[in-house]
Amino acid sequence: MIDEVAKEYLHDDLREIREAMLAKLDGLSEYDIRRPLTSTGTNLLGLVKHLSVWESR
Numbered sequence: 132m133i134d135e136v137a138k139e140y141l142h143d144d145l146r147e148i149r150e151a152m153l154a155k156l157d158g159l160s161e162y163d164i165r166r167p168l169t170s171t172g173t174n175l176l177g178l179v180k181h182l183s184v185w186e187s188r
Contacts, residue, residue: 145186152179 133141156164156175164176
């Protein structure tokens with residue numbers, strides 16, 4: 132089982148990654164953030180949502 136120190140470390144890591152993603156998206160148009168980049172329809176906004184979900188878990 133993961134101890135509290137490891138959980139906090141992982142949580143901080145996920146938070147930093149999400150913040151870095153948001154900084155990189157800052158200034159992009161709505162179209163660029165939402166446009167599909169893969170054949171499955173993955174877009175930049177979807178990646179930020181994915182990081183947020185895992186951060187909250």
